[in-house]
Amino acid sequence: MSTMTTISENPKAAAATEPATATGLIGFLPVGIARALALGGGVLTVASTFLAWTWTPRFPGDLTFYGSPGGLQLQVLVLGLLTTLFALSSYGVKGTRWLTPAGPDAALKLAALASFATAWFTVGAISVDLGGPVNLEPGGAVVALATLLALLGALALPFERPKLLPVDPEDTGWDQFKHRSANNWATFKAAFATGPVRRLPAMHSSVEILIITAVLAVALGVFTYGIGTEYDELFLGFLITAGFGFAAVNKSGLMQQATQLTKKHQNLSIAGAFTAAALFPFTQTDDQYATLGVYILIFATVALGLNIVVGLAGLLDLGYVAFLGVGAYAAALVSGAPSSPFGVHLPFWAAILVGAGASLVFGVLIGAPTLRLRGDYLAIVTLGFGEIFRIAVMNTDGTSGPDVTNGSNGIASIPNLSIFGFDFGAEHTIAGFTIGRFANYFFLMLLIMAVVVLVFRRSGDSRIGRAWVAIREDETAALAMGINGFRVKLIAFALGASLAGLAGTVQAHVTYTVTPEQYLFAGPIPPNSAFLLAAVVLGGMGTMSGPLVGASLLFLIPNKLQFMGEYQLLAFGVALILLMRFRPEGMIANRRNQLEFHEKDETPATLAKAGA
Structure with a gap:
């Protein structure tokens, strides 16, 4: 069992501690x-x-x-x-x-x-x-x-209780309180410490x-x-x-x-995970919970696209949900909806290309003038883009602007998808199981997620992926090593936007209607930009499975906590605070993030190995 050290705010008590007697x-x-x-x-x-x-x-x-x-x-x-x-x-x-x-x-x-x-x-x-x-x-x-x-x-x-350092009588009351709190926290962590x-x-x-x-x-x-x-x-x-x-x-x-086993058999594990997910609709007797399943997949797919921007490239994007909206609106306008002013009904493969392409174009148009900014400045600009998109689609109603999106009423009555004669809005019987409308879209989103996972894996392991990580860790050092920072960040921004647009095309057909209120920065129900960013951070930035787990939790929990009414977001926020306090690296974190967040916990073991 590893020896824990006390983290003291008192500079006079900065010396390392010695383990005391083992007690409970x-x-x-x-x-x-x-x-x-x-x-x-x-x-x-x-x-x-x-x-x-x-x-x-x-x-x-x-x-x-x-x-x-x-x-x-x-x-x-x-x-x-x-x-x-x-x-x-x-x-x-x-x-x-x-x-x-x-x-x-x-x-x-x-x-x-x-x-x-x-x-x-x-x-x-x-x-x-x-x-x-x-x-x-x-x-x-x-x-x-x-x-x-x-x-x-x-x-x-019993556990190895750390020897707590005495409080300096010259400290103020607040300093003494912080010192005692740090001692108590060190004792608590030591009680639950694990060995190698x-x-x-x-x-x-x-x-x-x-x-x-x-x-x-x-x-x-x-x-x-x-x-x-x-x-x-x-x-x-x-x-x-x-x-x-x-x-x-x-x-x-x-x-x-x-x-360790899943890393050793990574391809098999990914294939098995998709197989297990594909079995989910067969465990349901109706579409009640398959509905939640397809929405979770849409949310998780968009979160995985955002993970390229935030997790790999380190670009804080607070308006990412707008790209989901661009793809949804573009697909809705060309999918034969009666309220579409274009009167066009393209097949699905063309509609999905239009949605992903529109998001890609908007990603380049927004990223080109703004990606020379860094940190908080970039976050503010992307937040502004998200609000500009929502206001723009509300004003293009034929009164305040051109008649394109039908304003706050949105594009309604979007028809169900039909691919090669397979109607996604009708029930089908497979191996004796009745598969309803939302289960059909669940399988479609599973295929799209497989594409997104493939893109994420290939791009993360490629030369451009390593350049993203270099930019995320230290942009100045990456530029000094010859990496074209602007081009690398623009590729990440455009790729993430196109993946969000890809999911948006399916979302438009699943929900039948797209409206501006679906694409807010924050709200009680995801997807929105705040929840998407939280899913990436909560699940584990830079990992493939982390955002999928985070998105599943962040979509499922608010839906199930609706009975709490006005206290729903309070309880949800408290749960997130506790989770981030005890596992700041995320639910599924890579080794780099674990070392960064638990550097002090790793130091004794590292020093012991070095001494040996």
Whole structure:
């Protein structure tokens, strides 16, 4: 376990710290008792999910059955099993050590915390919805006690507590407060620190492929479960379960090992991911959740295009959603919509070229005069372009300007796509499964995303991609090495714009109508420029899968939190702040960003290797 150092704001306390005695967060509970509590609490948590938690089916999910977990009980069951397995690994039980290649204790603490949070949230929700704890059955009390015992046992496990430096009495009250906060944060991080991840043993390629398949199957199952949550309490519990569960699995080292395997078989992993995504519509009985799926794909495709501009080239673009709008409007005007003044009905392959081409032209026209700016100045200009686009399409209504876009009413009644006689607006039966309208567009967007992923991979690994990274890291040094900075940035801007326009052509046909209000800088529902940028940063800048994960979360969560009304954005903002505080490099970050954001955490290990 690596030794943590205290980050002090006091210059007089800048010396390195020495590790103190190994203790737990809740005191000097013997290690044996702590592990027994964690294991016993995990087993009891699993058993409690087979008991009734309430007496009435009025609580969503009907938790009144014995021997048949349902609703939130299933989430607690999964977390209880995870806690039990990590506890067995902490004991060193043969056959469970592979679960924690980075050490069991940190993962066990997070798994126990996840079980506790989800179980107590469920118990609290039952009490609030039904009118008090009196509505709990014995199973509800058992799960509350079991998860509490498991959490106490896990937090009592020892760790290398850093020796905290004393507060300088000459400091002001605010400096002393910051110093104590830094000491407390160092202690907290040390409690959840993990050791180095053990190297994977040599395995046959077929075994590695099976592991990748299992990982993709789990990912598909989690996504399908999350998008198909039927009531509000279930989705909130899913957020708690997925958040803490992902943190626990990540701390165990399993995520790092899965990443190693996917990098080793990158092409196979990408093909498997698209295959898993293509199976999603077959898991749905109607178009209710396939609708969310196709919108998520549109949002994710645009975010991946923005990742070229922001993640690879380092250009802060705050008006990127305008390129999505340009592609949508261009395709709508030539797709045979009755409200289009052109009266043109081009086939889809021509409409998609018009949409992507229009966005490409606008990207060049906007980028040519502005990309000589840097940083905040470039951000302000791109923000202005986004607003100019929205105002322009509102004014080209035949009254304030030429009659092109029908003003605030937009282009309505856009017909469904038909490619080679395949009508995307009609239901089709494939292998006994009925595929509806949105499922058809889901498959189409999956093909377009495959094109975008291919472009991103090829451009990122090419000479121009390395030039983008050089510009992002240090533009002055890149120019000194002979890179034509303006041309390189213009290519990134134009390529990103054309990819957004590509997605916009499908969005116009999916939504039937394009209006200026769909392309704001910020709003409660994506896609908009603020959410697109947040998806890139949250998912992991410069990576291929990061923005896809970030976009999926940022589209799904606001849609599922609409029941919170005016508090929706507040809760969403708090969640983003916490995520960025604990994982600033993003959900899926490259090694460079991890080293930059955790430079102080990596320093002791690096120095130790150098000393050895």
